[in-house]
Amino acid sequence: xxxxxxxxxxxxxxxxxxxxxxxxxxxxxxxxxxxxxxxxxxxxxxxxxxxxxxxxxxxxxxxxxxxxxxxxxxxxxxxxxxxxxxxxxxxxxxxxxxxxxxxxxxxxxxxxxxxxxxxxxxxxxxxxxxxxxxxxxxxxxxxxxxxxxxxxxxxxxxxxxxxxxxxxxxxxxxxxxxxxxxxxxxxxxxxxxxxxxxxxxxxxxxxxxxxxxxxxxxxxxxxxxxxxxxxxxxxxxxxxxxxxxxxxxxxxxxxxxxxxxxxxxxxxxxxxxxxxxxxxxxxxxxxxxxxxxxxxxxxxxxxxxxxxxxxxxxxxxxxxxxxxxxxxxxxxxxxx
Amino acid sequence: xxxxxxxxxxxxxxxxxxxxxxxxxxxxxxxxxxxxxxxxxxxxxxxxxxxxxxxxxxxxxxxxxxxxxxxxxxxxxxxxxxxxxxxxxxxxxx
Numbered sequence: 001x002x003x004x005x006x007x008x009x010x011x012x013x014x015x016x017x018x019x020x021x022x023x024x025x026x027x028x029x030x031x032x033x034x035x036x037x038x039x040x041x042x043x044x045x046x047x048x049x050x051x052x053x054x055x056x057x058x059x060x061x062x063x064x065x066x067x068x069x070x071x072x073x074x075x076x077x078x079x080x081x082x083x084x085x086x087x088x089x090x091x092x093x094x095x096x097x098x099x100x101x102x103x104x105x106x107x108x109x110x111x112x113x114x115x116x117x118x119x120x121x122x123x124x125x126x127x128x129x130x131x132x133x134x135x136x137x138x139x140x141x142x143x144x145x146x147x148x149x150x151x152x153x154x155x156x157x158x159x160x161x162x163x164x165x166x167x168x169x170x171x172x173x174x175x176x177x178x179x180x181x182x183x184x185x186x187x188x189x190x191x192x193x194x195x196x197x198x199x200x201x202x203x204x205x206x207x208x209x210x211x212x213x214x215x216x217x218x219x220x221x222x223x224x225x226x227x228x229x230x231x232x233x234x235x236x237x238x239x240x241x242x243x244x245x246x247x248x249x250x251x252x253x254x255x256x257x258x259x260x261x262x263x264x265x266x267x268x269x270x271x272x273x274x275x276x277x278x279x280x281x282x283x284x285x286x287x288x289x290x291x292x293x294x295x296x297x298x299x300x301x302x303x304x305x306x307x308x309x310x311x312x313x314x315x316x317x318x319x320x321x322x323x324x325x326x327x328x329x330x331x332x333x334x335x336x
Numbered sequence: 337x338x339x340x341x342x343x344x345x346x347x348x349x350x351x352x353x354x355x356x357x358x359x360x361x362x363x364x365x366x367x368x369x370x371x372x373x374x375x376x377x378x379x380x381x382x383x384x385x386x387x388x389x390x391x392x393x394x395x396x397x398x399x400x401x402x403x404x405x406x407x408x409x410x411x412x413x414x415x416x417x418x419x420x421x422x423x424x425x426x427x428x429x430x
Contacts, residue, residue: 038399078359101355112393130356133395138363140396145359 033159033262034212037107037135040157040260044083044108047256051087051114057240058255061297062088062152064236065181068301069097069148076148076177080105082136082168084154084181085255086115090129091122097148105132106154136164141171149178153297156182156213157260165226165302175306178228183257184235184296185215191248191293194280202272207265219298228302229309236297241290245277248293352378352394362387363396379404 062085069076075098081089083106090104106112112131119129134140136151136158149168158164168178188210195209214222216235223231242248252258285291303309352360352371362369362380369378369387377386378394385401387394 041397103356103359107397109390109393109395113391116393128355130353131393132356132360133393133397133400134363135397138396138398140360140363142359142361142368143366 035157035159036260036262036264037137037157037159040256041107043253043258043260044106044256045110047254048108048110048114050254052254053087055088055251055255057238057251057295058085058088058153059092060238061085061181061236062092064297065089065150065152065179065299066092066094066096068179068299072177074175074177075099077101078146079103079148079150080141080146080171082149082151082154083107083157084152086111086152087118089150089152090115090118093127094123095127099127099148102127102129103132103146104129105134105136107133107135109133137167139164139167139171141167143170144173146171147173147176149176149180151180151182153181153183153255153257155180156211161214162222162225165222165228169226169228169302169304172304174304175308176304178300178302178304180300181297182219182300183213184219184298185213186237186294186296187213189294190280190284190291191245191276194245194276194283197283198272198275198279202269202275208261208263209259211259211261214298216298219300223300223302226302227305229305229311230301230303232299232301234299236299238295238297239292240295241286241292243290245280245291248291352389352392356394360394360396363398364401 066089077098077100079097079099079101080103086104086106090102093099093102104112104115106115112133116131132140136155137160149172151168155161155164165178165180172178192210196206199206199209216233219233220231223233240248240251242251249258281291357371360369360378361367362382362385364385365380365382367380367382369380371377372379372386375386375388377388378396379386380401384404386404387396387401389395
């Protein structure tokens, strides 16, 4: 193995990579690269510094996600928190779900360092936290070792979302829970419209400024494709008001949600930027001058299969026939 | 009190805490890792890649891994490449 030189080695590594995701296409998995992961790491490093504590939008999403832990009687001793708004999850956890060991994982080292430093400010609740720098698409976790995987607003930046979810499922113990919140297709539709209009006016063409986001109907498919049982999807729309379009951009920077598409145009002309802000304000401003931005959050829930979960019964195993039910309701007269 | 002790134990020595050592595997090959005290890193023997540990936090991003050469010295070389990125020598920041 060690005697292999560069290019051969890389092919081998690529093959090994494709073994990580459950793919029936053979060796080469569908490596559609939409997002620039390297840039996303850098943006997250920056966001670690720009991040606002107690951001109301991020906090409400995290709160909503963590609330779901109280809906089940099960406790989750070992949990993994994947990217996105790690710090909010940790701060708002408040002992829910009976978590004893929490592993925080993110692609950005600075973000992890921030969480580690913030650890002292959070009440301990007897939770042992560990920190790892890792990629969601290449999960460095042993099979069947976690009870819970949480990801709050992190997975919509993965290139291979089904693959990432499959790896999460493999990492879960039987009857383990997968909870994720991702941004949906309706998010920032006002910004999308304003960007398109301004770019058409100023530059005569459009380059992608907003990432493709999952639709609600796809979320269910994603869960079943990854092999989760009892899938649950629900949607929430948050409208956040800003004083100006530039404040919206500042907020997106602080959340590390800025453009990281591979096909992005690296140049943004000042006129186009100002035109976008102007279009946004003229099209969408409210009477008091504030502008709204829609964030559509899709919450996904999935469980890893376990014999104790309810399932549809085997065909032919029915014990009551429709005739009997009919007799019950029509009071003894069976027809045809 | 207990909180302080836990943090000290984690950062005091070389390597990673017990919980992580039980759960972590190589992100590429999914094989177990071993701690190398000398270079303060996690080595995946299956594919001869080493991942550094900075300040008690293991860095298991495939791009940051270093391929170990046959003579056992660490050469700064990206472990996973993507054709549109040139990564030359990811040094650990102490």
